[in-house]
Amino acid sequence: MSDLETNSHHRAKSGVRPIDKSRLSIQAMGLGRDFVTYKKPEGLLNSIKGLWNRKYETKVALQPTHLELEQGQIIGLVGSNGAGKTTLLKLLSGLIHPTHGDARVLGHQPWKREAAFLRRISILLGQKNQLWWDLPPADSYDLLARIYELDRTQARKRVQELAEMLGCRDQLLTQLRRLSLGERMKMELIGALLHEPEVMFLDEPTIGLDIVAQNSIREFLATYVRDRRPTVILTSHYMDDISLLADRLLLISKGRIVYDGQVDDFMSRAETRQTLSLKILQPLSEDLQLTADHRIAAGSRSLSIEIPSQQIGPALQKLLAVSPIQDIKIEEVEFEDIIRDFLEGRHDHLSQ
Amino acid sequence: MSNPATDTLTHRWSTRVVHEVRDLAKHFALVGAFARVSLMSELEYRFNFAVRIFTDVIWYMAQLSVFEVLFRHTDSLSGWTLETMRVFMGVLFLTDSIYMMLFSENLDRLSDRIRRGDLDLLLVKPVSSQWMLSFQKISVAYFGNFIISAVWLGWSLMQVPGFDWWRLLWLLICVPCGVIVVYAIRFSTASTALYFTKADAINYIWYQLYRLGTRPDTVYPKFLRYAVLSVLPIAFLASVPAQVILNRTGSEMVLWGIALAAMMLAVSSFIWKTGLKRYASASS
């Protein structure tokens, strides 16, 4: 099959370039984690039975994974919910213990939580507050400075610098709870960067934010990462985060890494598609073949279809030739769907 | 001869009654459904039953210890002997276990739910919102407490010389009144969250008021005693029922209890409804 050929071709040419072992900052050797959960069938009777007889089942959150990251590399970790992204992130930051395998981050075993290790890393969990809810961020930073044993004058200066870059200097003395979601995330970012971590784990840094806040955080991260070159693992639901920030992309599905390659390459190969919804003024007098896959029946006045971006123009032209358009909406297809399609199309070949 | 006007009137009244009865039946059926779901979720946590009972036995012991210790140094305290004080405690535990089973969890969470805006979903349902909020979670585990308190009460009554066991029937009236009074006070205090954003202090006041009810009213100074028997009738939690079965107060106290229960219920409903109006106009 031609698909298989392109794949092997791609791997040889533009895949991961050979890793310089001396500059490794993150290394996972067969790292994996299982969870045990209790399953209860529906109903009262089963609840009572569950008192003495419980069925537990083991769920694999992360299959044994091998991974090597060089210093200064920025990796985008992508996958649908529950695919194992966060588990990998938590293992590497030392939050949880693995059930098998081993890992080294900056030469340390993360889950030993040695102070020397923790002082050099940072993790940012989107949607979670690590700062004090009822206090202004500046007070929280003071505690962080003490925890990381930073010089407090230096730390204060650094807070000012970072706040300047993020455009949130005026809010440093406002109670956290009174800040907007975007401002809060900026404050969390400052807290995460205060001690100049060499390795950063960013879990959904832009989730739930409005477009403006998303863009400003994205641009800040891009500048920061370009200037300081920390090693970064980033997960996100937004392709824009990944494409702007990351140079290497890992695709995780069902606890396995199923794709490892350049971001640009993934972007060009994952078809970008749009959802096109529109209404026309007059019902069609006869069937219309809009694209190769879509046909509109005579008499209908509205439609909603998913088509590749480059087909939108021709399709609209065809339609306009028959009837004026009353209302039109074009939306980008969800990132999750792109991944799913990508996996459905290629995953079989790649995982071999 | 039938008068068509009265006919329609009777008809209208009878349909109204049928409607009301149906509505009431629906509300009680709802309580049954809540109990079933509650039981199921409690069973998920198998240690819960044991832990709850264990916790409350310790709680009972803590309550008892004060009097057990004091009575080592005296034979009577404000008209109570060790034996009658144990009866008082038994009645307290019994009423309390019923209150806990039906209402504690619902009402403890009420202020929070109001503040988080959970009410909106509830208010659109075709059921009385006060009813829904009050019965949503039935803490089935407290049934164990009920049994334990009943056993304790029985044992303590056996120690009272010449106790007339028929007097226990008074509990059928007194205990529901006590539960209603406690419920109404708690519900009213909790629903002040509709008026004030931060009601922590009010919850604390509730708890102290409740503590006043865990001791016989006769130990209190005069003004406090009148208060717990009238405007803040927490004495009906245990003190009054215990005195009724011990034949130390007349049946007029029972009548007064019934009246108070009805009044308190009306007050709670008034506070709730007025608060809702404010809440609705403020949040839109």
Added chain:
Amino acid sequence: MTTYLNKLWGGARLAALEQLTYRFNLFSDVAIQPLIVAAVELTLWLAFFQSTGRSELAGFSQDHYLAYAIWAAFVARISANWMYEWNMIDSVETGAVNAVLVRPISFYSFWLGQFLGYKLLTSSFSLAVPLLVCWAMKLPVQIERLPLALLLVVFYLIFVHTIAVIMASMAFFFNRVHHVTVAKNITLWMLGGEFFPLDILPENLREFMIALPFSSAVFRPVGYLTGRLTTEQLGEGFVSIAIGQVILGSLAFVLWRAGRRRYSGTGA
């Protein structure tokens, strides 16, 4: 060592700042609430002395018991860590503990600093209340004994903090540890001596209860302050806590490590 103390102080400072944010809450927490508790207790002692017609109990007058009741209400409030224990368990259950785990500070110290800071702030306000009340009612209190009595309370706070870490570690293993803590807290409450001075208990029970480290929550400091105990008896409190701290401290260490192994990073 200095960096460690610096970390603790940072937490203490933050907890104090947090408390100062809500003035009304603080006021109700440190003054109004314990005053009401004390008032309810006072009625019982007054009723006792009035209805029995006695002038003393176990060698102490009514005024001694009133002084005890007032101080007990406030000291018990200071020795309690229900709220912090609750938050600690909650942080394990919800995954908020992640914010501590990724930083170079232990869970124990992270919370200890804040807990002590909170207590330092609240008690420096609240202790004025029993002082004033005892002065106004001319109740027998040996003020010069206050510093030593409070030192014992601080020791006790570190001890109950260790217990809180044990409870939080259990949250790695079990659901709803909160329910267990209620039972535990009521037990400690009983053993502490808030309701009545432990020395009016029957003899054999009395010795046992006083020997436990938990009596240092209320009975030892307040008994010392109101003249029921000697300085030596107060000193025994320090020893008792030290022994308890060694035993429960090791347990906390083992449980926490085991719990971390099991931790699956809830939430987040």
